[in-house]
Amino acid sequence: MTLGKAELLQAIAGKNRGLLASEADNLAILAAVARLEEFNPTPRPLEAAEKLDGNWRLLYTTSTELLGIGRFPVLTLGQIYQCIRVKTQQVFNIAEVTSLPLLEGLVSVAARFEPVSDRRVDVGFERGIFGLQRLIGYRNPSQFIQDIQSGKRFAAADFRIDPGNRKGWLDITYLDDDLRIGRGNEGSVFVLTRV
Template structure:
């Protein structure tokens, strides 16, 4: 910038005397050019950083097939861990309400990190639907909610003032190619209940890392809080969710792709365009959060 400023001064000194308006116009033009160049450099740096991460994943994949050995495999683990840490730092805050209140700029950063992790997994971790990694309890940290999202998803994500946490219990049987989802939305203390949404995994497509699912049951269960107080009831109350899954036929079916998974983090995408970021939940951690 100092060099450019000196060049401007030299040009003005050597040029014939011009009117202030002409000089001002020329100075504005040169300032605009410098600003555009600076913006281009910043954009190039951002693209270069993303490209470097993608190329790093590619190098690791080739190493896994015999070109680099354990050393490069460790490099992949390090790269993935760094991306995970950055992602979790963005999606962990409770005030984000599982993505509903996340600022647009942060959403863009989340999406970019997700895409980098997915690109690495696509090359390095081709088999992601395994009995060793998927089963267990997962906690939903972040989700996108497109206009085509299901009514249940819109309720769970949109009602952050009532829903404290969302968990997913997942079991699969690779031999039979089936399994089961049990999604549980914990209401905050004043509501005193849970929403259960269950689905059958009808088929597992290992090549696509895809779970074909059919929703078959949803209900509210209240054990305390405002509802029980109003009804003056002590026994748990179960209320069916007003979604007739059995009458919906194919509309009750969908699929869920596992685009990244390891011991602690899972990223999935659904057939309606939603993206989900979940972390593995330990029994003790869940008990402390729901009590």
């Protein structure tokens, strides 16, 4: 592990994906992110399908939209995954949410991406699924994605997203075998580890 990578992982440790990060913590983390991005071992990440493809777990983000899920009084934000399927140009964002016993929830968005440069993809959100894990039959991200790709409809709020309403882009600014950093169109930073 490189020094810069170890420094970043140390800075985000114990920050609960950013929920527990102070302003000073965020500044230190973003500085460590910027230093690591300078030494990106995969300058053309969209040409490295074998590294990019797979299930990724969120370690840290500045996304107020994602972190907002964990700020509801009775909800606890569980694991957050971003699962990339390069072959079909799909991305699945999955947030596990816990509440009262037997009321574990799931917030998921499915999207398509289109490469527009060596490291940027345009993202068009297509489908949202919000519901109880038990009713959805959720066991893990891979099984859930297979169900989505097979066309399954879920006993949940399962709806199409108007393509004109939710578009964005993401730059992949660092990619190695087990760590990925991205910067989104709303200024958010994402640090993820391969599952």
